[in-house]
Amino acid sequence: MTDLKFISTTSANGVLEREFTLGDLHGMLWSPASADPAPLILLGHGGGRDSKAAPMVGRAHRLTAEGFHAVAIDAPGHGDRPRTALDDEQIAAMQKAMATGVPVGPIVVPYNLHLADLAVPEWQATLDALEQLPELDGRFGYFGLNMGTAIGVPLTAVDPRISAAVFGIFWYDEVLAEHARRIKVPIEFALQWDDQHIPRESSLALFDAFGSTEKSLHANAGAHKEVPRFEVESMVRFFARHLR
Amino acid sequence: MTDLKFISTTSANGVLEREFTLGDLHGMLWSPASADPAPLILLGHGGGRDSKAAPMVGRAHRLTAEGFHAVAIDAPGHGDRPRTALDDEQIAAMQKAMATGVPVGPIVVPYNLHLADLAVPEWQATLDALEQLPELDGRFGYFGLNMGTAIGVPLTAVDPRISAAVFGIFWYDEVLAEHARRIKVPIEFALQWDDQHIPRESSLALFDAFGSTEKSLHANAGAHKEVPRFEVESMVRFFARHLR
Numbered sequence: 001m002t003d004l005k006f007i008s009t010t011s012a013n014g015v016l017e018r019e020f021t022l023g024d025l026h027g028m029l030w031s032p033a034s035a036d037p038a039p040l041i042l043l044g045h046g047g048g049r050d051s052k053a054a055p056m057v058g059r060a061h062r063l064t065a066e067g068f069h070a071v072a073i074d075a076p077g078h079g080d081r082p083r084t085a086l087d088d089e090q091i092a093a094m095q096k097a098m099a100t101g102v103p104v105g106p107i108v109v110p111y112n113l114h115l116a117d118l119a120v121p122e123w124q125a126t127l128d129a130l131e132q133l134p135e136l137d138g139r140f141g142y143f144g145l146n147m148g149t150a151i152g153v154p155l156t157a158v159d160p161r162i163s164a165a166v167f168g169i170f171w172y173d174e175v176l177a178e179h180a181r182r183i184k185v186p187i188e189f190a191l192q193w194d195d196q197h198i199p200r201e202s203s204l205a206l207f208d209a210f211g212s213t214e215k216s217l218h219a220n221a222g223a224h225k226e227v228p229r230f231e232v233e234s235m236v237r238f239f240a241r242h243l244r
Numbered sequence: 245m246t247d248l249k250f251i252s253t254t255s256a257n258g259v260l261e262r263e264f265t266l267g268d269l270h271g272m273l274w275s276p277a278s279a280d281p282a283p284l285i286l287l288g289h290g291g292g293r294d295s296k297a298a299p300m301v302g303r304a305h306r307l308t309a310e311g312f313h314a315v316a317i318d319a320p321g322h323g324d325r326p327r328t329a330l331d332d333e334q335i336a337a338m339q340k341a342m343a344t345g346v347p348v349g350p351i352v353v354p355y356n357l358h359l360a361d362l363a364v365p366e367w368q369a370t371l372d373a374l375e376q377l378p379e380l381d382g383r384f385g386y387f388g389l390n391m392g393t394a395i396g397v398p399l400t401a402v403d404p405r406i407s408a409a410v411f412g413i414f415w416y417d418e419v420l421a422e423h424a425r426r427i428k429v430p431i432e433f434a435l436q437w438d439d440q441h442i443p444r445e446s447s448l449a450l451f452d453a454f455g456s457t458e459k460s461l462h463a464n465a466g467a468h469k470e471v472p473r474f475e476v477e478s479m480v481r482f483f484a485r486h487l488r
Contacts, residue, residue, distance in 0.1 A: 193461070217463035221456065230485065241474065
């Protein structure tokens, strides 16, 4: 991995926003106005999104308002990163399944776990570089739903720097559950009670797999994409409880 | 029902605490220092407890700190109210079941639903009397776990004054589920993932029964009596979202 480079910096409403590259990686780092060292929350984006997507910016701004730093990086095949033939094939298969009403889980799960194999070392390299910054206090949390969970669960299982994590909106899978069983840090897990893509039993089984003694499931009425806004507030309080 | 009588009043740390009677009923009313009219949260206590129990006082203080009023009344057979032969018999049966490791649900559920038949009109009479107070703004919420859910679900189903409710830690039962299906107001529902008394599927089925389009399940790792303190904070925010 080459050096961390800040390629653009803006500051508005008390938030310092820095776009960075790290070799082939590209990401966004949001920081609060305060100079006191603070924890960093890793934000994992969903499939088809990237580090600049509106949900990432919204969550980052809520976190900086509470004194946290936040970082997002583009997952493999996402943002301006090149797509492979496999990416194109899997995206086409997902779109076809959605259009024809065929269950999409059997496509999304193995594809996202494949991306996780690539993304976990990228997140770890990002942490290696960012943890040198004096404005960070050495405590780290992770928040990612959908594909952000497929990547975040194996990352949290393997990286001892992450000491609290928020996951959700993903299917049970035996490989993913094995990672979940190794996780002992506090977690919060979101599921949608009326998810049209993820069977309720599948989500509940994934939550059940986590090895954490402190874990909370937040199940809300509504469809796959209708996770309520107040879950972002809950996530902020969760990190405030565990990283402060 | 006879008149509302305040039989003692204390004021400390910005909380006005008034003990009252209403005919045979006895309860506690907690109010914030502010004179602006505010919503009232009904607090349903658990089995074997009463309106002065520590969890009621703790929740009432958190609610008054956020500008709400809170009220608790002693359920039939609880506090200083007389116990019937049925009360004594059911309490002995519960204690025996607990001691011998027999499932306690088949005793608790019908007994608590019997108490609910008596308690619902008592809560309604209490509301009839309290809603005359100028410091209330006409909006009402309900919060009760365990027996507080057995009583609160039929109360919320029948009383249109209650426009948001927090329930949990109770078994699925067909009669209770019928009440739950009639409830359309926003609810939050707590269950303990490792409850030694209430099967997980039973709790999930009761949550599923609620007719509310906005409903949230909070399932936390831990045993029957280990509901985390942060659920009280969540309850306060829930009422702030829906009653302000």
